[in-house]
Amino acid sequence: MQDGDEVKFSKGISEYGNGGEAFMYFDIKESQWVATVDAALPTKRKWDNVPILNQYTKGYLEKDCVDWFNKFREYADEDLRNSSLPDVHLFAKKTSDDKSKLKLTCMASGFFPKDVQLSIMKNHKHLPDDEIESTGVRPNHDGSYQMRKSVKIKEEAKAEYDCSVQHRNLRQPILIKGGFFNTHLTDEEMKKQIMKCLYLSDPGPHVFLLIINLETFREEQSNFVEQIQENFGAQAFKFTMVLFIGREKVSRCVLNQIKESEETQRILNYFKGRFYVINSKNECDPSQITKLLRVIDEIVKNNGGQNYSNEINLKNQRKLREQTGTLKQEEKRMKTDEEKKRHEETDTKEQKREINTEEYIKTKSKKEKNENDKMMIREIKWPQTDRGVYVNCVEKQIISCVL
Structure with a gap:
């Protein structure tokens, strides 16, 4: 019988068996042992002749057993009172060494007892431990516990990651998805929810x-x-x-x-x-x-x-779309300018290459010509005439005449 928070004795039994079969049990009302098989009769007579044994068995069932039960239930009640659900957060910040990446952190805090399963998943698959930084389970000042796990990810891939937490006080795991303001929604879904809330x-x-x-x-x-x-x-x-x-x-x-x-x-x-x-x-x-x-x-x-008002929000959304359109046009213009500049640089390089080639050919031709000239230049001594004319010739071209 249960009276308030205290459990009281109603009935109890102390039973013994042999070879998997009932052998003998204690009848608390009569304060004597009862043999269930003939083989137990000698033991029954022997134990009944020890009154202190019967008194101890009766006292154990009516008091000691109940006291132990109340003590264990007190521990369980204290554990239950101290039990609390984990408060789960998923957040991210830019890494200091690479601005294109985020440090995604899954945190569970305020839970008791300390046993907890916290996982970071990508596309619904658990990430291996060697890719994750973990603080382990750490105590809070109020007696509860907290745990954090982190992983570095690309900023544009945050929607692919989930945070899952399992705890004995939860009927089902808590699942948090990457998105606006640490909710389980993506950015686009959250914007739709915002519009719906403003409308309502x-x-x-x-x-x-x-x-x-x-x-x-x-x-x-x-x-x-x-x-x-x-x-x-x-x-x-x-x-x-x-x-x-x-x-x-x-x-x-x-x-x-x-x-x-x-x-x-x-x-x-x-x-x-x-x-x-x-x-x-x-x-x-x-x-x-x-x-x-x-x-x-x-x-x-x-x-x-x-x-x-919703009108303010719509105005902001139009302004945002206009800014986005302007940015897209600016990006398109910059891209066109970059391509034009790249083509101009390519054309300039081609022109320089052609000029260098022509100069090289001219220089080479001139050099070869000079070499040939050196080889072909020779002094031709004409027969002496009355005027004593000597002529230096190069391939029929008169270079100089000496009189």
Whole structure:
């Protein structure tokens, strides 16, 4: 029988067997042993003649066994109370040695107990361990655990990678796909979701919350501003505030370092310094939510009740398409100019090569002619005449006459 959180004795049995068959058991009501086969009768009579053995068996079943059960269940309850689901993030940042590559990191944090399976997959296939950097399972200050695995990838291939986490508290694995703002959607799918959300929130949202996890902010690719501007336009900044979550998972010193860091200040400047800090959902304080709503009301008031409309988004999308078209035209023009320049350089090289060839031929011909001239030049002494004329000739051409 169970009374509240305490298990009490109802009935119990202490049984012995021999050769896989029942041999003898203890009848707790009668406080005596019962032989199930004739071969057990001598043992039954012997044990019944030892009253202290019967008392010990009865006490073990009614008290010791129940105490042990309660103790084990207490351990299990404590384990269950401390058990928590992993909070999974997939983020990336540019590598310092190669700007064309990203360091993709899969992180699971806040889980208990510590046993966890974390994998990075490419096209649904697990990457081998020798291609992955792993921190191993590390403790958090609150008694939970975290684990990170990273791999270097090409930036354009991020949509091919998934992060999978399995834990005993999960009914099914968590799967996170590379995409906008660390969601399971691709960039194109996310843009469609944005359009759908804006349409459903007619006339439009009054405030955007840019949620940043304090545990992962120092490692995440902090291009939040660029992503907001690309998808919502710069006008969305006036409707946005930063919401830091996971306050209970970092120390006050770490929190101050994050808030005062140059990167954090750069981000907050776009939103006029608007931010708020709350605990994670597992440790959420109702008073924090009340204060957050007050901050949101203040933002709406400062914006004169204006909301971010779908028209603004469409205008931003048209502007983005125009910019994209202009960029494409510029790229096409630059490509044409490069091809033209390349052809001109090729033609110039051909002309130089032809000129050099002609000069070489002329030089060679001149040199050969000079050599031939040297060989053919000879002094011809004409017969002496009355005038004593001597003539030097070269192939019938008179070079000089000496009188």
